[in-house]
Amino acid sequence: MDLQKLVDGGALYGPYVVFKEEWWRLGSAMFLHGGMTHFLMNMVSLYLIGRGAEIYFDAKSYMGIYFFSGIIGSLVSLTVHPQSVGVGASGAVFGLFGALAGFFxxxxxxxxxxxKAFMKDFGIIILVNGIFGLAIPSVDMSAHIGGLVVGFVGGFMIQRNAQWFIFYVIAMAAVIFFFYAALPGVYRDIFRP
Incomplete structure (x- = not known):
């Protein structure tokens, strides 16, 4: 797919997010994909992982974990790959996977x-994803890892004590604010004329 069309359509692109203050791209990029294969892989993964997550999390927690994982995964990606164009829901999907790991x-x-069965499957999926991530340069492992960590924290916190959802929201908002405050300095150093 043409990268410029993706950027025009709302893909994650660091210079636009930081310098043009198009922060909405952190959310819109989750709904764009680089082609039918990319889309199908994300949707099949979401279906398989999402069904399990629906059993253990209420709708509010599920959606909170999903969107925080996707947004913070995108912020991690912007930090690690400042000149790349990013699309896809895999950071958010990995967040649900991490949430299940935290829950268990x-x-x-x-x-x-x-x-035990989940953690074994978890290890296999992480290994396979790592191999694909190393073999296919367009796979954004930083977004996957960022989403996974955010989801793990959410799954552990919320299911340890459901009333901790508000603390999870506050913590994730603080992480987003940290990136919001730090990224302009990082990008000025990289894109200095």
Whole structure:
């Protein structure tokens, strides 16, 4: 797909986000994909992982984890790959995967058989994703890892104590603000004329 068309359509592109203050791209990029294969991979992953997450999280927690994972995954990507164009929902999808891992860790003594099976599958998926990420340069591992960590924190916090959702929201808002404050300095150093 033509990169300029993706950028024009709302893809994540650091110089536009930082210098033109088009922060909305942090959200819009999650709904764009680089082609049908990319779209199908993300949607099949979302279907498989999302169904499991729906069992353990209420709608508010599910959506919060999904969008915070996608947005912060995009911010991590902007930091690691300042000149790249990014699209896709995989940071958010990995966030749901991380949330399930956090949930199972928080409840490992109560649901040991499912927890062990999930963690084994989790390790396999991370390994396969890492291999693909190294083999295919267009795979944005930084967005995946950022989303995974954000989701893990959310899954662990929220399912340890459901009333901690507000603390999760505050913590993730603080992370977003940190990136918002730090990225202009990083980008000025990189794109100095």
């Amino acid at each position: 860790l928080a409840h490992r003594d109560k649901i040991a058989p499912q927890s």
